[in-house]
Amino acid sequence: MPATLVALAAAAALNTAIVTTDRAVLRASPRDSAPQQAQLWQGEVLEVRGERLDFLQVWDPARERGGYVKATQVRRSALTAAEAPELLAVLRFLREAPGAESLGIAVAAAYLQAAPAETLRGADGAEALDALGTLADRLARSASEGAAAGRQATLTAHLEVAGRYGVKFASHEHDGRMRICYDGDAFRRVLTLPATPQQKANAALALTQPECIDPALQPLQRHELNAWRAEVLERVDTTGLPAHVKHRVALRRAAVWSTLAYERARLAETGSGAAAERALGELASVRPGELTDDDQAAYHDAAIRVNASRWAAVPAVPGVAAGTRPAVLTRPGQPGETCVLLVDAKHDAANPLARRCTYALVWPQSASVNREGTAVALAVQPMEGWRELWLLRQQGRQWAIDVLPPASLQPGAGYAEFAGWVPGGQQVLVAREARGEGKYRRSYEVVSLASLATQRQAGEPGALGPFQRWQDAEWKRMSVAVR
Template sequence: MLLSSTLAAAALAIVAQDQVVLRAAPRDSAQQQTMLSQGDSLEVRGEKMDFLQVYDHRRERSGYVRTSQVRQTTLSASEAPELLAVARFVRDTPGTEAMGIAFVAAYLKAAPATAIDAEPFDILGTLADRLARRASGASKAQEVLLSAQVDTARHYGIGFIDIERDGRVRLCYEGEAFRRVLALSKQDVQRAHAALAITRSDCIDPTLLPSKRQAVDQWRAEVLDRVDISKLPEYLKNRMHARRASVWASLAFHEAKQSTATVDGIATNTAAQRALDALASVNKAELSEDDQSAYAEAAIRTGAVRWGAQTGMRPVGRLTLRAAAGENGQTCLSVAATPAAASAQPLRCTYGVVWPQSLSVNPAGNIAALAVQPLDGWREMWVLRRNEAGWTVDVLPPSGNAPDLGYVEFAGWVPGGTQMLVAREVRQDGRMRRSFETVRLDSLLTDKKAEEPSSLSTFYRWQDAQWKKLTVSLR
């Protein structure tokens, strides 16, 4: 980690406020040289009245600032404990991130190398991560101040990356301090906080190629697995379980994409099973309100790949589904009357993952439902219908919006042949929505829906037993 050369100064002044004026003379009416930001480091070259004469190495400007607006240090080893104490104090105080980063940097310069452990890096990472979050959600009135604080943090070698998603740019801390915590710390709580900070999915570049994204997800899984969670507080265990479920769900999708396109002899997707196990390990009685969103995200991601943990095909009557490798990595599906039939009717090719384990056929044998996952965290349902001309395919997505997170799945056939039961979970505009619905088979439009199966009599009465046993929507 790079530190500002300013910290080599014999006497240092750390700016403790935002929008501090560096003036040409030691009086408030003197010409303004530049505007300083909270956390800026200044070399002290003298003192006059209640002003300090300083030099700003970052902007290559000299001038005067009021003594009350800065905190002074000589960077001696004897001052190191005091510098760390200040950093501890501001660690959990929103709005003081840049100043806290400056004090951590000063401590790392002043303290003997043998005295430095994981704690200052834990504080540094926490401050940098919170600053990035605040800057990402800044209002118009806050943008100027927070932008100045981010620039100050960058001057100390703190790395930030811009992630563009859905037309919005999010600022993320790149995580170097947390990686040092994982390397130095023997405290499980510190290691868990660090692992959670650097494995967030919202700070992964959405434009990564699939191979690179898979490598990132594999690294995230390894980081999380290196943390011993047995002695963690229950709320922190829940966060680790939810994050592991999300990461292993992504790996399950990658694993399925690389498997050979077949229906018979379905291989076990070990990553999908690990995602299900991690999700099931969450203690919902100890789940805080702050963690509800992360838990719901983990459930949606896991629900999208849950069929990967099933190796057996459910009975499908006289309908036989066949899958074959198509061009450019596609999977092409066809249906036949019997497994031994010589010919089959082509249905559709897809770049997505086909989960043949999910195939369900209605009692009349003329309509079927199949789970197909085109994207990580986004699973659709294909509805196959037979008419006089043969079989047709309609796609039912989790929602009508652009893909974010979500899945829609078959939940049962309603007697009469005009409706089926569907369960959905989706994230829209940052909010998680779950619904249980009756859907018309002729148009795939929702007839009725409820937030709980018990609130919809048709759903409660005719829900499929296997769906009820395997789904994560009833968690």
């Protein structure tokens, strides 16, 4: 990253010192009792002008002032090619040292300045950039997690130090919290170098974090970004990767491809079905027993998102009313709207049994009619990763259309889906799973068609007799709710 190392380049000929401790003091003279000029943080770079006693006389380019600093609080470097292997060794250690991110970023920058160009284009250059990206990403995560007040001041200073080396961060709101994200420049460079599969996997996972997508992006911009995320993940060769890393890549791919399935269908693009099938395949390749504890949340989140968009993998067929049994048709409404029409042999699209319009994505291929012909279940997806269940119910001579959401939460990720009809026309089986507002829940329910109240529920379908006897065969075959 030569363009980001102006300060180091200018200091190279004069000898450079990197501050190694937090709250190091820049003093006016080489005495512990001398007035304090500034407080320094690990990773800051200084130009060495001379030595006095156990102090170094330095120039601080960031503050444009000189002074003296304890020689034990800095690491001196000439930034020569001969010193590059030693700097890389230090960087390897700091990469695995939480809390020393800004210092590690400074050492990475020093190595990139000192190493010859041909070295930077090889495996050592990829390793250094991988370490730089890892340190920057970890620093952003630490700053996002809301450390205690005393630690927050240190993290803010470390972010400022990293910024002086050209490391850029952005802030986004995610699930009601501010998230600081690294822009990923070093990781992008790793993907262009002869990096190891592990390094490319690290880079791809860091670059495709869903928490770092700008919520202000317009739909087309978001679609282009998700297509790019899928392309980045495709560059990772998972052959030979440790099982848990391979599964992390598969989970991220599943989540991204499920999003593309929804977006392609929403934009009336081709390939929605292929994207949904890819998402289902990636999720199916994951073995839950080989996941780490830290990956469990990502596994459930990917499963929710894949299941929310899985109807894209099923070809749509025109609804046809057979006798007195109802069928679902869709027609365009106002710009951007889809209208759901319930028809039968006596009620056509011009005079439907029921009608409701929505800006959500309607999956007509999901429509299921109960044996009595008095209720219809329909999957409707208002946003990526969030699918609702519409129940069309006959009440006397009229039909009503009601919505069962995945949960009574601010929409995050979730689905509510039809799982089977209980004979008698009084009950429907529903599976729900949702994550949002810091909560996660999965349940299987027996719902009354008269009141839509949950009459019985359990955390496993086998715990409910109606689920054992009446669950829909197609639901059991296609859904990932049971896993």
